[in-house]
Amino acid sequence: MGILAAPHELVPGFSAGGEDGIVARLRGWHGAATALCFVYARSLGGLVQTGRGRIATLNDMALTIDAGGSTLVVMLAGASYDDAPQIFFTPDLSSHFQVAGISVRLGNHDWLFFSPDALPRAVLPPP
Secondary structure: OOOOOOOOOOOOOOOOOOHHHHHHHHHHHHHOOOOEEEEEEOOOOOOEEEEEEEEEEEOOOEEEEEOOOOEEEEEOOOOEEEOOOEEEEOOOOOOEEEEOOEEEEOOOOOEEEEEOOOOOHHHOOOO
């Protein structure tokens, strides 16, 4: 079994332009161990992983998400970052809502989204 060895910090100048601020927010969430909601989607479908967790490690090569009993390893080579709100639909597709956060478009065309926000009350099932 191999071990992923990588620096513990992002390389200065890791991203260009407006992405610096976005990467700084990711660093802040990592440093503060902020509880985040996340969505990981494969580009060709077949896998959508959602959950709550913390960014356990973050460097220029990869990040890991500690999601309780499991860890998700995400390679960041070729990634681009965006902080535009994302649109999500309710399970019955009758409504939609926007969630603020950070999108990571990965080099393999997969997509990862982080948000410190929970679902709006309007879309939560009644207790």
